[in-house]
Amino acid sequence: MTDLAATRGLFALPDGVVYLDGNSLGPLPRGAVERLRRTVEAEWGERLIRAWNECGWIDLPTRLGDRIGRLIGAPAGSVTVGDTLSIKVHQALASALEMRPERRVILTDRGNFPTDLYMAQGLVETLGRGHGLKTVEPEAVADAIDGTVAVLMLTEVDYRTGRRHDMAALTRQAHAAGALTIWDLAHSAGALPVDLGGAHADFAAGCTYKYLNGGPGAPAFIYVRPDLQNAVRPALSGWLGHESPFAFDADYRPARGVARMRVGTPAILQMAALEAALDVFDGVDLAMLRARSVELSERFITGVEASCPDLALASPRDPEMRGSQVSFRHADGHAIMQALIARGVIGDFRAPDLVRFGFAPLYNDEADVDQAVAALSDILATRAFDRPEFRTRGKVT
């Protein structure tokens, strides 16, 4: 079993930086540098087109899918990697709606990430069959599940507040009402134990550039429950989801299994970096990772509440109800985050008033937490965030 104190050395963290934004973009795993060099110079450069077979490029989506599957409670052969989370949400939703043709409601909550909502809105309009996206408060989801719901589509961990849904209970309730479920694991995968199989989730999707540290623009993944896979019609029926892509047939016939959710040519450079990033998780006990995450976030909340009375906790106080991030509200949140970043404490800001901090025990420790608390309390006590340079700059996930 890997000691979490040892994994920090596997990342190339810059000196003087306390990085609490791995929930936006995970840091560079040292192994990714060498892995990319090999993929670029030895594989692309030397083997050229032959690398697709010789170097296993063509199977990377499947191979990486199985490795991610281990982290989210998904059996081998139920996850494939590619595209972006937006595209994977579209695929899951298009498939799920076709499996409930008599129903018209997509139920979601205000804690879902906007692109999930936008992709649903776009699909509803494309279908033109009177589907509706019903968006309720996170606390109201359970009561809104009824026999009109075709699909319950939620992000397990709220990207703003870190509030965590009970995946197993909501999935059970959705199934009892005859609905299917789509779980967005953007803020779950690699951050806490997920048990898609145990929860009987139908579909899931996630990104790999946050807690999985796959790098900027790393590909997404999609999970389809094994017994549903061959009943799914891929709406985005690309050639690499064909049962025989290199026959170049004129007609689409879906591959067996989750491979039918592949679409186009896989992004090999991104996948090479991701493969190295997943090496870091080898031997990591996710229950231990989760326990460390709770320790760090509890220490952070306790410290901030003791020294920053102007900050209001926006995350659930009960760690069981949280993912691996903590958010506070402040009307000057944007300027406060800019001031923190100027001191080397990197979190991020989410409009209108949230400062957000992610805790990733693969590389964060108590010293990070204590430095962040000290910087934050000093910035608030001295109103350092009032300086004009902190009132203008933009910020991007």
Add this chain to the structure above:
Amino acid sequence: MTDLAATRGLFALPDGVVYLDGNSLGPLPRGAVERLRRTVEAEWGERLIRAWNECGWIDLPTRLGDRIGRLIGAPAGSVTVGDTLSIKVHQALASALEMRPERRVILTDRGNFPTDLYMAQGLVETLGRGHGLKTVEPEAVADAIDGTVAVLMLTEVDYRTGRRHDMAALTRQAHAAGALTIWDLAHSAGALPVDLGGAHADFAAGCTYKYLNGGPGAPAFIYVRPDLQNAVRPALSGWLGHESPFAFDADYRPARGVARMRVGTPAILQMAALEAALDVFDGVDLAMLRARSVELSERFITGVEASCPDLALASPRDPEMRGSQVSFRHADGHAIMQALIARGVIGDFRAPDLVRFGFAPLYNDEADVDQAVAALSDILATRAFDRPEFRTRGKVT
């Protein structure tokens, strides 16, 4: 103006290889090695999340789109980069069909790449409104354009034979019949001058890992005619196509212009490699590149016809009717290509019987052509392709 004899040195071609498969995967531009190292180590590693703004990551799709636009006759602001060609074809087709709601025919030809056909089939089924994909022989396209056609969707250069459509004439004819056009430029972009603007093409899409040398899994691009852009409803309405992605609004509102065809988080590592690959085209005169391509392919055809009587030319004999590749038919094509590759002459095979050779004057020259002809004629004369090891191995795009 760049001398084409000088650009060969900008690629890391392995010793002893004659590479005639740049129409599948372009070789490694030397500049991509350093550019990727910088993006990974200095940008991702050192700047972390801040690189999205500081290093211009967030604008890469637009910046690269404009650079590709210069190579395909598209004005600034009409091309954006991202996703895969399959996804970009879906976006173009979904948009175009909505703009011709009273029509039901998508006209294409048997020379179109399968994923274009598959994506159309998938969309037709998703829409469920009785659209049909009508697939004719390449020579029959012009006669099949009539008032029932919503969209004419063609690959300009046939991936198997290299046969080239007359984009301007077919677009004119489609418009006269009230149809829109989608041009797949997979085998055109970077290979020959394309004039989307002059042809009044409505939509175009292409990939960047062939003649543009962007690397394995490099992103695709999409072009939308400037005066249509703000009338297009993005079917894949992802957050980065939103007019204000970082407002995290609950409702989708498309960005102005071609930016609305962006979907999810861009694949930054792939885009970094692509950016370096596009540097090679700086100062390259595409008319001169095209003239060199014709010289090389003519030399190849003449040489093969003189020395390999068993090979039947599958490409048009008139260079004006070809793209930048040449294909020959032979019942033992697969084994012949394996034997060629074993001698360091890399082309590829397309079922059932085509051996295919791409000519990219950025790095190919007469010596390559002559070596390929000599190897091919020797393999055929000695029936070297009959050896058992050439009868089994697989081959990928």
